[in-house]
Amino acid sequence: INTPGDEQTPFIHADNQTLYFSSDGLPGYGNQDLFVVRRGADGQWGTPENLGYPINTIDEESALAIASDAVTAYYASDRPDGLGGMDIYSFDMRPSMQPARTLWLQGRVYDAKTSAGLPSTIALIDLKSGIEASRLQTDETGQYLVTLPIGKDYVLNVNRKGYLFYSDQFLLREKASDSTYRKDIPLQPIEVNASVVLRNIFFDVKQYELRPESRVELDRLVQFLRDNPTVRIQIEGHTDNVGKPADNQKLSELRARAVMQYLNQKAIKNERVTAKGFGETQPVAPNTTEGGRAQNRRTEVKIVAK
Template sequence: MHFKLLSASFGAILLSIHTSFGQVTENPKVEESSVPYVKIKRVELTDANTVIYLQFIEPKKQQQPQFRSQPRSSPFPDSRVPQFPQQGIGQSQIWLDPETRLYKPGEIDKKFKFIRAENITTTTKTSVANGDTVDFVAYFERLTPGIEEFDFYEGRSSGGNQSWNFYGIRVRNPLKKDAGKSAKPVAKATAPPARTPTAKPAAKAPQKPAPVKKEAEMAILKGTIFNSKTKEPITAQLSYIESGDTLQIRSSSGKYRVGVDAGEKYNFRVMARGYYGTSFSLAPGDSSGKSFDHDVYLTPLIVGETILLPNIYFETSQYTLLPESFEELNRLVDVMRDSPTVKIRVEGHTDNVGDFDKNLELSRKRAEAVKTYLHEQGIESSRIEAKGYGGTRPIKKGSEEERKKNRRVEFVITEM
């Protein structure tokens, strides 16, 4: 059916809906969503269904993904997934996954299945012209009375397509009052008359139950991203890799919520303009829980701030960078690309074991190795100073395990 005809028929559907439907929440508050171009306009709770009215607005300007050259050994791919589906120039293709579910936050076992949709396909993709709007409706099983916050989870993005996930949807859905105990008691039934015994029917052969398709278990990761100095939430972006795809979630409030496969392992990367990013790992299967809380604190980029580069590795007693360092160094490259006026001083440090002069020289060469890497990634060398301090600035004393922390690389912001 032509798109404009679909829009017209959708309007007729809205007018035909009976006004006796139950609880209605117009423009419900949504804590976080995975995409900015799909909105929940209304949630209606009938006796049988949870009815969600959504609106897709095709972005007028297509965003092109940024490509970055990286060493082959880097764990991150060269390309990143666009922030909206991009199957052709000037248009998108949309559909609603029939595996979409509604969940009660933190209680993954409480899920409500998808039933049907109106004005959007669930088996094939429909093209949408640049700038057009599509209103559509999704029907799910009825939320249990008393659940007044839920998640709309379409799934994990793949193949360059972005799934539509909404977290923390607030609706009116109060508990039902208990029915009165005024029902009349039912009289006991009399025993049936005796019957003449008949031959016992032959037993049926046991039927083998049909195989049940096992759903992938889902876990929820949630938290808030803060400024480490002020402890205030900040606008940030969280990205992670799943099944070869790089997925991104933007949060304007600092709060985030992500649905992940309980059987996978994840490495999350957190970035924000004006801050030095960080990363953390999660393996839901290693825990018996299905809900995880993880707050993140990012260091603001201000003149004089010293920031540790936590994952920089060299060959033993050498200054050759190991591939495990590239992810951390690429994070610094991103910061300097996003803030072209920032200048830094890379500082190398060793412990105080061994010859003083050799340690000083080793720390200087390690700082210079980091500077060389940044320059090879396109950062002007005039923006980077390299200096070695040997073992003159220890941060830990005591055991050998503690002294290992003195062998580190930091950078100081010298100019903004």
């Protein structure tokens, strides 16, 4: 992006992946031109693209900003048809210039026992690539607000010292842009018998091999255990009631063991982790609907010593 010339007036869109700026060091029409560059799924910036004529001219164009509709743009130019010096212009961006459409996520992080707001760190991770899309700090009362590009599914992780980490998933691939969603997040203090559902652990139907997208969640669990070296946990597997009870019991045991083995491979000692399956015996929702059965198919972490 940077050259021996001048790069100025950066504007990063709310999608957190589209950057607009001016430069007189990149190939252009003369003086300062406007460019766009995008961050790829690997987290690396691509090659800057000149926004072209008639936006850029032989004179100076800079200070581009984009309205919330992601189409209307404003910028400054000293082209000869102005009133003198730098004037403000607007135009509708063609699709190839436009940033990703976004939606809003807001909520509050709080102590699950006292309901007191908790200043915390929130990370949103692209479920497919494992790349962190956004990281933010809540305010002192635990309130947060973040924008996310549509068309992707995200893992949400919340961390605060002294508490179990929290995870959830936001399946936004099919959601409409410019919508607002609310997610209030209870954090469990680290204490014996406190538990959390690992909502981003994935298995194929009737299988116990961890799917690749589970790594994001599992690595958060690994980091939690490294940050709290005296904590010991039990991995608990659960199923719905579809199939034979004995088969479900065995499957839940194998799935819990698969998570434990992943932790062992990451140098978490065997004596800190146990695995136990409960089959279909501890449902958290009725098994009469697909939604209920999905809730019952889960992997939990329980603190057994701190």
